Amino acid sequence: MHLFSKIIVPIAILTSTFISSIVFAQTEQQCVACHQEQVSGWQQSDHAKSMAIADKNSVLAPFTEEVAEHYGQKAKFYRQSKQFKVDISYGKSIDTYTVDYTFGHYPLQQYLVETKQGGYQVLPFAWDSRVKDEGGQRWYHNYQDEEIKPADRLHWRQPLQNWNGMCADCHSDGLKRNYDLDKNQFSSTFTNINVGCLSCHGAMSESHLSQQQNKQSPTVATKQGAWHRKAGQNTAKWQGEKRDNSFMEQCFACHALRAPLTDGIDPKKAFLDQFSPQFIQSPNYHVDGQIKEEVYVYGSFLQSKMYANGVNCIDCHDQHTMKIKIAGNGLCLQCHASEVFDKPEHHNHQANSDGAQCVNCHMTENRYMGVDDRRDHSFKIPRPDLSKKFASPNACTSCHQQKDNDWAVAMLKNWQVKPRADSVSRQHFWTIKNGLPITIEQHLAIIADENLDIMSRATALQMLGQSTEQLSAPLLKPYVTHKEELLRLASANVGVLVHPGFRAELLAPLLDDSLKAIRVAAARALADVYIPEAVVASFDQAFKELTLANQLSSWRGEGRLNLASMAMAKNDLKSTEQAYKQAIEVEPYFDAVYSNLAELYRSQGKDNQVASVLNKGINQVPTSALLHYAYGLHFVRQKKLPKAIELFKKAMVLAPQDPQYPYIYTLALDGNGETDKAILLLTDYVKRYPQNQQLVELGLSFSQKRQNRQAFEYFMSLRQD
Structure with missing residues (x-):
C-alpha cells in the first residue's frame, strides 16, 4: 500500500487564510x-x-x-x-x-x-x-x-x-x-x-501530557473480560464485567447518515448530542432493513444481534489501521464454532470458495461512488422469500445473477433450510415499511416488542403517522420518558400527531433531555403550540438550539427551508417568505422551495404570485414532477382542468415510480367528465403499483359512478381487507 511520504502524523494547521504552510501540530x-x-x-x-x-x-x-x-x-x-x-x-x-x-x-x-x-x-x-x-x-x-x-x-x-x-x-x-x-x-x-x-481521542489533558513527558505510564480504564465459547456452545458469549461500548459513539459520528446539530465534532460528546440520525426508512433502506442508499454503518449495525449482544467495532477492526483483524472466515470464527459454521453442511458451498465465505452470505456488498463496495452490517440471513415479497436483494441471487428468487427459495428448501419463523411484530413492521396499512394496535405492539432490535422499534415509532392521523398523549407518554434514547428521539419526532392542547405537557420533559437531538426534535414539535409559563425557559433554549442547527445547514436549500418552517410556526409570514427566497438564491435548482413558496402565496390568496413562482421553478427545474404537480393543483383551483390534466400527465412521465401522480391525474380526468377513460387507465395503474390501495379504491368509486360492473368486480378482486 502506498504511503504518502508527507503524512507521517496529521500535521496541517490552518491559519486565517486557510492553509498557508505545513507545520507539526x-x-x-x-x-x-x-x-x-x-x-x-x-x-x-x-x-x-x-x-x-x-x-x-x-x-x-x-x-x-x-x-x-x-x-x-x-x-x-x-x-x-x-x-x-x-x-x-x-x-x-x-x-x-x-x-x-x-x-x-x-x-x-x-x-x-x-x-x-x-x-x-x-x-x-x-x-x-x-x-x-x-x-x-x-x-x-x-x-x-x-x-x-x-x-x-x-x-x-x-x-x-x-x-x-x-x-x-x-x-x-x-x-x-x-x-x-x-x-x-x-x-x-x-x-x-x-x-x-x-478525532477519536480528543485533546489530551495537561495531566496526561505531563505524565508522558515524565515517562510515566498513564492509567488506562479497561473492562476486564473476554469472549468465551463453552463446550457445546456454537457462539461465544461475553464473560466478565459488562462492556462499555460507548466509544462507538465516536465511530458513529462519521459512519452514520445523520444531520449535524453542532459545528464540528467533539469525540468526548455523545453521538445524539451532536447529530440527529436517519432511521431505517425508505428510500435509504430496503423493507427488510438492508442498506440501499449510502447510509454507512450505524443504521444497519444497530439492527444486528451482534450489537445487541455487545459486539463492538474493534472486535473485528484494528483500532488504528481500521482493517479487519483476520482475513477470511477466521474473523467470524473468533466467536462462531468452526465445526458448525465453517462446514459445507452449513453453507452448502465448496470449502474455501467465495460462496463459503461468511461475509458473502451475511454481509452483502453494495457499490457506491462508482467503485466503492461496502458491506451491510446488519448481518442478516439470506431471505429470497422476502425478496419475492418486497423486491429486496438477497445474497443468493446477488451472486447467482442468472437465477431468480424462486430458484433461490427452492435451493434453500432442498438444503432443508427453513427460515426461523418471523414474529408477528416483525411481519407488521415489514408491512408498514412496504407502505401497507395496519391497525394502530398492531403498530403500537411493534414498538412495545422488546424482542425486536431498538432501531426497528424506534423506526416504527417514528412511522406512527402511517396508522393514525392523531395520537393520544397517554399512548406516547411511555416513550417520552423511556430509557432508550432512540425511542425518546422518535417520540419527539412523532409528537406532532398529538393534539396541540396536550402536546406541550407531554413533550415538556424532552426539552430538558441530556441529548441535543431530542431537545431540538421536541422544540420542533412544539413550535406552533402554546407553551406553559413553567416550561418557557426550557423551550426557548431548545428552540435556540434548533435555530442554530438549521442555520448550520443553511448553505443548502433544506436548511433555509427549515428556517422558513420555523418562521411559519411562529406565524411570521414575512420571515417565512424571506427564508424561501433566500433558499432559492442559495440553491436555485431545489424544487421543494418553489412549491413551498407557492403554497405560502396560495394561503394568502396571491394567485398571480403562485403562478409566477411555479413558472419560475419549472423553468429552473424542468424535470421536477413536484412542480408540475403543484402547478396542476393551481389550475384545478382556477377551474382550468384541461391545463391541470396536462401538467399531471407530465408529472407522471417525470416520476413514473410515484403512484400519487396517476392518482391525481385520473381524479382530474373524472372531474373533466372523462371517467370512462380514467377507469381504463386505472386498470393499468393498479398493475403498475400493485401495493397501492388508493388506486384500487378510486377504481371502485369510478366503476360505481359509471355502473361498470365488470370494472367494479375487477377492482374488488384487488382489494386488500
Whole structure:
C-alpha cells in the first residue's frame, strides 16, 4: 500500500487564510513520541489518507494531459509547474481550476478545487485507484449512468457537491465549517488536515501530557473480560464485567447518515448530542432493513444481534489501521464454532470458495461512488422469500445473477433450510415499511416488542403517522420518558400527531433531555403550540438550539427551508417568505422551495404570485414532477382542468415510480367528465403499483359512478381487507 511520504502524523494547521504552510501540530507530536506503534498502524489506515495537500506524493492520478468525457462534459488533467490543473468544458465554455487537495485514496481518489472564496467543490471526475486488472487506473464520472446538467442539484458546482458542508467534518481533525448565513460564505478551519488522534481521542489533558513527558505510564480504564465459547456452545458469549461500548459513539459520528446539530465534532460528546440520525426508512433502506442508499454503518449495525449482544467495532477492526483483524472466515470464527459454521453442511458451498465465505452470505456488498463496495452490517440471513415479497436483494441471487428468487427459495428448501419463523411484530413492521396499512394496535405492539432490535422499534415509532392521523398523549407518554434514547428521539419526532392542547405537557420533559437531538426534535414539535409559563425557559433554549442547527445547514436549500418552517410556526409570514427566497438564491435548482413558496402565496390568496413562482421553478427545474404537480393543483383551483390534466400527465412521465401522480391525474380526468377513460387507465395503474390501495379504491368509486360492473368486480378482486 502506498504511503504518502508527507503524512507521517496529521500535521496541517490552518491559519486565517486557510492553509498557508505545513507545520507539526504540537499535540500530535506528543502523541507520536510515546505511541509509535499506534502511529505506525494509523499510517496504514484510510484515516491517514482522508485528505492531503495536492502534491506529487499525494496525487495518485497521472495528470499527464488525460481527457475524460461524460455526456458532453469534458475534463483535461495536466500539470503546470508544481500545480495540478484541470480544464472543464461544457459546450463552448472552458473553465480552468487548480487542484488544492486530494480526498481519500482507495478505491477512488477525489480532488478539491476552490470555486469561490473559502468554498471548495469536489470535481465531477474521480480517479479509480484500483489496479488495472480490476478496472482501475482511469478517470470516471461521479454519476456514471446519468447526465448531470448545470441546472441540476447534483451538478458539481452546486451545494450538494460542496466540501465544506457535505464532507469536511469527517475527513479532518477539529473541522469547523464557519458558515456565514448572511454572506452565504464559508471560512472553514481545521486543526489537522486528515483524521488523526484528535478525532477519536480528543485533546489530551495537561495531566496526561505531563505524565508522558515524565515517562510515566498513564492509567488506562479497561473492562476486564473476554469472549468465551463453552463446550457445546456454537457462539461465544461475553464473560466478565459488562462492556462499555460507548466509544462507538465516536465511530458513529462519521459512519452514520445523520444531520449535524453542532459545528464540528467533539469525540468526548455523545453521538445524539451532536447529530440527529436517519432511521431505517425508505428510500435509504430496503423493507427488510438492508442498506440501499449510502447510509454507512450505524443504521444497519444497530439492527444486528451482534450489537445487541455487545459486539463492538474493534472486535473485528484494528483500532488504528481500521482493517479487519483476520482475513477470511477466521474473523467470524473468533466467536462462531468452526465445526458448525465453517462446514459445507452449513453453507452448502465448496470449502474455501467465495460462496463459503461468511461475509458473502451475511454481509452483502453494495457499490457506491462508482467503485466503492461496502458491506451491510446488519448481518442478516439470506431471505429470497422476502425478496419475492418486497423486491429486496438477497445474497443468493446477488451472486447467482442468472437465477431468480424462486430458484433461490427452492435451493434453500432442498438444503432443508427453513427460515426461523418471523414474529408477528416483525411481519407488521415489514408491512408498514412496504407502505401497507395496519391497525394502530398492531403498530403500537411493534414498538412495545422488546424482542425486536431498538432501531426497528424506534423506526416504527417514528412511522406512527402511517396508522393514525392523531395520537393520544397517554399512548406516547411511555416513550417520552423511556430509557432508550432512540425511542425518546422518535417520540419527539412523532409528537406532532398529538393534539396541540396536550402536546406541550407531554413533550415538556424532552426539552430538558441530556441529548441535543431530542431537545431540538421536541422544540420542533412544539413550535406552533402554546407553551406553559413553567416550561418557557426550557423551550426557548431548545428552540435556540434548533435555530442554530438549521442555520448550520443553511448553505443548502433544506436548511433555509427549515428556517422558513420555523418562521411559519411562529406565524411570521414575512420571515417565512424571506427564508424561501433566500433558499432559492442559495440553491436555485431545489424544487421543494418553489412549491413551498407557492403554497405560502396560495394561503394568502396571491394567485398571480403562485403562478409566477411555479413558472419560475419549472423553468429552473424542468424535470421536477413536484412542480408540475403543484402547478396542476393551481389550475384545478382556477377551474382550468384541461391545463391541470396536462401538467399531471407530465408529472407522471417525470416520476413514473410515484403512484400519487396517476392518482391525481385520473381524479382530474373524472372531474373533466372523462371517467370512462380514467377507469381504463386505472386498470393499468393498479398493475403498475400493485401495493397501492388508493388506486384500487378510486377504481371502485369510478366503476360505481359509471355502473361498470365488470370494472367494479375487477377492482374488488384487488382489494386488500
